[in-house]
Each structure stands twice: as C-alpha cells, then as structure tokens.
Amino acid sequence: MESMIEEIYRSQSRRVLATLIRLLGDFDRAEEALHDAFAAAARTWPADGIPGNPFAWLVSTGRFKAIDTIRRRARFDASQHHIEDSLYTPEATYIGDMEPIEDDMLRLIFTCCHPAIPADAQMAMALREICGLTTEEIAHAFLVPAPTVAQRIVRAKGRIRAEKIPYEVPGHEALPQRLDQVLHVIYLVFNEGYSASSGENVVRADLTAEAIRLARLLLALLPHPDVSGLLALMLLQESRRAARSSERGALVLLADQDRSLWDHAKIAEGLALLAEAMRAGEIGIYTLQAAIAAEHARAPVAEKTDWRRIAFYYDLLLTAQPSPIVELNRAVAIAMAEGPAKGLELIDAILERRELQTYHLAHSARADFLRRLGRRQEAIAAYEKALSLCRQEPEQAFLRKRISELAATPERQ
Template identity: 90%
Template structure:
C-alpha cells in the first residue's frame, strides 16, 4: 500500500496541487493542504482501501483540511473570516464527483509565467510547482545555491499575491504575448521527464505525458507554428521511451536501441506536426530541434542517420538560439559526421571558455571522444569527472561501466 500511495503521489500530486490552488486561491495554502491530504491517505487508505477516484478524494480532503486550518486561525485573527467563507463556495457535490480538471495545470503554468515574475523565478517556480522538484534539485539543474532558488520562489509567490495575479488561462488575444514563456516551461517539464535529473529512472513518463497533454491543450487554444514544433519535438523524442532503458533499468544509448520498440504512431504524428510547423517562412527553435529528432526517427538503423544534416540543423539552431548546450550537441553531431577528434576540439573549446564546467554531459561527451581516439587514461579521468557530477542512477551505472571497461583495456599505441 505504501508503494501505491507513493506512486499516486508521484503521478498525481502536481495535478492535485494545481486544482487546490484554484480552489484555495493561494500557493502556500494549497501546498500545505496537499501534504495534509496525502498524510490522511497514508493513515486511512491501508485500512479502508484506495478510493475509486483518488484524485477527487485528495482534492476534497485537502480542501477540507485547509478549511479546518483557516477556521482555527480565524478564532485568533478576524481577517481570516472572509477566506473561510470563500472556501465554502464550491458545491460539495461537485467535489465528490470531481475528475481531474484538464486545464488546471495550464492555469498553473500561465500563473508561474506571469509577467510580474522575473524570468529566472518563473523557471524555478515551474520546476517546483509543476515538476515537484526540491529546491536542492532545482539548484543543481541551474548550477546555483539552493538558498538562491528558495528566495526566488518565495519572492515569486509574494509578487503573485501582491499583484493579485488571476489563476487563469488568459484571453485568446493575450496568448501570443505569453507564448514563449509558457512553451519554455512545458519544454522544461518534458525535459525533466525525458532525462530525469535525479533518481532511479531514466525517464519519468508522468512528466513527459503531462507535457505532451499540455501542449495539445495549448495547440487547441492557439494553433501556432511554435506550438506545433514543440509538440512534434516531444512526440518524436518520447517515441523512443520504451527503448531507452533495458528490462533491468540500465541506460541504452541511441545507437544501441531496438528501433522496433519505438512508438511509430507517435513518430507519424510528430512528423505530420513538423511538416505543419515548417510551412511558414520563419522556423522556430523548437521546430529545428524537432527536425533533428526527425532525422533519428527516419533512420531505419543507427548507421544510416544523416549526421551531416543534423549538424546543419544545429548550425541553424545555434544562430537562432546561441548557448553552450546547443554547441555541445552540435559537437556530438560533428563528431559523428567528421570523427571524434573534431568533436573533442569543439568540446575542449567550450570547457576552455569556462562554460559548462559542472555539466556532466559535457565531460561524458569529452570522455567518449577520448575513448574513441584510444586515449584511455584521459578518457577514464573524463568519465570520472562526469560521474562525480551526475545524479541519475542509471547514468551513474553507465559511467561506472565505461570506466571499468576502459580500466581493463590496454592503452592503444
């Protein structure tokens, strides 16, 4: 039972939180209610069994726990009375029959992305409230101190309260002005699911599925090439999910994946959306990334991947969206097209500028180039550096395996 409750928390807690924010009108109050609801579940479900609709049970319980808390506080603070009254405005029957509200998560994203919140705080809020990451995990992702992340989130919530930001999807005519930030948050949610930054799993399917669902909702609200491009990218990437880890949970590299396990329905849908996204004259960054993913999807075997075309797309992406991460990905594509020595030069240039020093994938890529060049001792050192920075268990196991294999291999003369 404990594992089942943990699984429900992992897969449904953020949607429960999103609905509680709508019902309670406050982030902190909703987070407290969420934890109270799951604490109640841990006490009662082992004896009573899991309810037929866990989502509705958790929302209802959390809401009533919040009402009880506010009622107690109202005895000592008269200003709390209007809050208590407002929480009774929801019909009890509605709560009892509640299904997950499809756009509560979208409301949450638009709230996290409101213009009153600075961009860096928007990202921290999204990862905390939508992905459920801790401040320490967010700090690791952004390579900044955990107290800085905590301060950003507290200040963002304060701005939402002070500005009385409405918890809603804005009117259609306002959507284009807010689109970039919202797409970026959905992209962050997907990336955290597609390549989890911590934990035992290669993929968090609950987050990838939620990001895809939100993109579909957004596309219905606002048919836009960038939304098409992002949805195409996510579908094409997610199509490989079943092949990305072994039955034992080990990481399987793209070149070694069983392509018969890829979801070809998702590939077909992704390619169709990509075609729509590329029709207009200007091609956005998500569409370029989708075009890269499409090259992998179209290759029947890894050896037939058109790496030169992928490198070309990365050139375009680098012009449109300069970043060391894009440079790193381009270096991998160039190495596949022109050889590991060329890729090593490019990665060393990135690290030499002082960029990505704590990004484990940069050191992992460098280690792979050194391994392919036969520079065993340097490769072992680079893999060890990557391992020291990595927090995902399957990736850690893969890096340790590489180190062990190299340690047992004589140095190439």
C-alpha cells in the same frame, strides 16, 4: 498499499496541487493541504480501500483540511475570517469527477508565467510546483546556489499574492504574448521527464505524458506553429522511451537501442506536426529541434543517421538560440560526421571558456571522444569527472561501466 499510494502521489500529486491552488488561492496553503490529504490517505486507505476517484478524494480532503486549519488560526487572528469565507464560493464547492473545462495544470503554468514575475523565477517556480523538483534539484539544473533558487520562488509567490495575479488561462487576445514562456515551461517539464535530473530511473513517464497532454490542450487553445513544433519534438523524443532503458533499468544509448521498440504511431504524428510547422514559414527553435529528432526517427539503423544534416540544423539552432548546450550538441553531431578529434576540439573550446564545467554530459561526451581516440587515461579522468557531477543512478552506472571497461583495456601504442 503503500506502493500504490506512492504511485498515486507520483502520478497525481501535481494535478491535485494545481486544483488546490485554484480552490484555495495560495501556493503555500495548497502545498500544506496537499501533504495533509496524502497523510490522510496513508491513514485511511489501507483500511477503507482506494476510492474510485483518488484525485477527487484528495482534492476534497485537502480543501477541507485547509478550511479546518484556517478555522483554528481564525480563533487567534480575526484577519483569517475573510479567507475562510472565500473558500465557500460556488466554484470552490464543486469538485466532482469531471476535469475542469479550463485545465488546472495549464492554469498553473500561465500563473507561473505571468509577466509580473521575473523570467528566472518563472522557471524555478514552474519546476517546483509542476514537476515537484526540490530546490536543490532546480539549483543543479540552473547551475546556481540553492538559496538563490529558494529566494526566487519565495519572491515569485509573494508577487502573486501582492498583485493578486489571477489563477487563470488568459483570454485569446493575451495568449500570444505569453506563449514563449508557457512553451518553455512545458519544454522544461518534458525534459525533466525525458531525462530525470536525479533518482533511480532514466525517465519519468508521468512528466513526459503530462507535458504532451498540456501541449495538446495549448494547441487546441492557440493553433500556432511553435506549439506544433514543440508537440512534434516531444512526440518524436517520447517515441523512443521503451528502448531507452533495459529491463533492469540500465541506460541504453541511442545507437544501441532496439528500434523495433520505438512507438511508430507517435513518430508518424510527430512527423506530421513537424511538416505542418515547417510549412508555416518562420521556423522556431522547437521546430528545429523536432527536425533533428526526425532525422533519428527516419534512420532505420543508427549507421544510416544523417549526421551532417543534423549538424546543419544545429548550426541554425545556434544562430537562433546561442547557448553552450546547443554548442555541445552540435559538437557531438560534427564528431559523428567528421570524427572524434574534431568533436574533442570543439568541446575543449567550450570548457576553456569556463562554460559547462559543472555539466556532466559535457565531460561525458569529452570522455567518449577520448575513448574513441584511444587516449585511455584521459578518457578515464573525464568519465570520473562526469561521474562526480552526475545525479541520476542509471547514468552513474553507465559511467562506472565505461570506467571499468577502460581500466581493463591496454593503452594504445
């Protein structure tokens, strides 16, 4: 029973939180109610059984726990009475078994992405509230101190309260102005699911599925080539999920994946959406990334991958969105096309600028180029540097395996 409750927490807690935020009108109150609801579930479900609709049970329980808390506080603080009264609106009293017409997760994303909230706080709050990442995990992702992230989130919540920012999907006239931020948040949610920043699993399927679901909803609300491009990218990446780890949970590199395990229905849908986005004229950053993913999807075996074409797409992406991460990926593509020496030269140039010094994948890629060049001791040192920065257990196991293999290999003469 405990494992089943944990699984429901992983798969449902963020949706429960989003609905509680709508019903209670406050992030902190909703988070407290969420924890109270799951604590109640841990006490009652082992005896009573899991309800037919755990989502509705958790929302109802969380809401009533919040009302009880407010009542207790209202005995000592008269200002709390109006909050209790506001929780008995017609909208708040109906939960039922049906999904809201305006999806609460999408509503939460638009709230996090309100223009009144600074961009860095938007991203931090979205990862905290939608992905459930800890402050430390978000800080690691953004390469900033954890207290800085915590302050951004607190200020963003304060801004929402002070300016009475509504928990809603805006009208159609306001959607285009908010699109870039919302797409970026959905992209971050997917990335956290596609390659978990920490923990024992390579992927978090709940997050990748949620990001794809939200992109489908957004595409229905606002047909736009950038939405099509993002959905195409996520479907093409998600198509490889079953092949990305072994039965024991070990990381499997793209070149070593069993391509028969790829989801060809997702590939077909992703390619169709990519073609649709390409026909629109101006090609956005997600469409370019989808085009890169499509080159992998089209290759029947790893050796048939058109790395020169992938490097060309990275050139375009670097022009549209200059960043050291894009430079790193471009370096890997060029190394696959022209050899590891060229890739090593490009990565060393990035690291010499003091960029990506704390990004484990930069050191892992550098180690791989050194390994392929036969520079064993340098490769071991680079792998050890990557291992010291890595927080995901399957990646850590992969890096340790590489170090052990190199330690047992004689130096090239």
